[in-house]
Amino acid sequence: MNVRTRAALAGALLGVLALQPLAMAGDRDGVSEALESISGTWPDAMFSIDVTGAQDGEAVLNQRLEIAYEAALPGYLAYLSISSHGDLTLYRDPAKGAKKSGTATYVIKPPLGSEQLIVLFASAPWDALFPHGATVRELGGDREGAAAFVQQLTQRGADNVKLANRRYEFAVAANPGATEYTTRGIVRQVQEARRDHAASGGTARIPSRIEFEFDSDHLTSQGKLDLDVFGEALKTDLREGAVALEGHTDAIGTDEYNQALSERRAAAAKQYLVDSFGIPPARLTAVGLGKSDPIASNEDASGRSRNRRVDFIFSAPSMAAPASAGH
DSSP, rough: OHHHHHHHHHHHHHHHOOOOOOTTTTTTHHHHHHHTTOOOOSSSGEEEEEEEEEEEEEEETTOEEEEEEEEEEEEEEEEEEEEOOEEEEEOOOOSSSSSSEEEEEEOOOOOEEEEEEEEEESOOGGGGSSGGGGEEEEEESSHHHHHHHHHHHHHHHHOOOEEEEEEEEEEEEETTTTTOOOOOHHHHHHHHHHHTTGGOOEEEEEEEOOOOTTTSOBOHHHHHHHHHHHHHHHHTOOOSOEEEEEEOOOOOOOOOHHHHHHHHHHHHHHHHHHOEEEOGGGGGEEEEEETTSSSSSSSHHHHHHHHSEEEEEEETTTTTTOOOOOO
């Protein structure tokens, strides 16, 4: 398969995404929809590109992808990343002067989940889009910011700047051992549990040790990575059905304190999924059960760690959220 065919297939994959407009931070769908209107004026036959490094459509954190390009006429390279949260970051080749061919390196960063990369090649420099000579520009994470960027590209076309673009999509995963969850694993567990419990409604429960700061409802960096895996599952294979988030604590502390802490942590996990992945708030409910439902002994540190968790309860698509999850 040649370079141009691979690029066309990648673009086709993006084109079949089912996009629903949203208007909130973390609006990945709205951002993607706005970026679909980017058009190219550089003939395909005069430009080719290949992005290598991802294996079977998956890359891991801190991995380097190589962007190699070749054009019939010299130009300037830039590329736009769209994270699983919908955040937009624009990069440009720091090299001065137009080139017919070259390579650039893109380093995979958090968050986990589906990431898009749009590679841009123009017949004029990108200076006007990068204030103060910067080579990286953050464009936000909402539809309006994406639409404004598309308008800037459209204006460049009106100024007779030729533009080529190629689209790629890949999954960003954690390095082995960095998280005990994978999106595929979660989907598989839910599907198997729904089949096993079909007679009782097909509800699936997955305990997860989402990490928070000590004695706090603030997520740690690791906690955010783990929630990214669940968020990606909720945006893809498990995009239908209600989900309840049950917060749990260990047995240290009073009943009242642990109850309040478990409620705050469940609510924080819900808010992260809403803000970062655009999950409709009505689809998620959060409830705290304090220390009332341990899954391990509270007599040792290992058991207490397992009890500090957020359980995800996936209802069958036709069902409402569990009645107990009303917070």
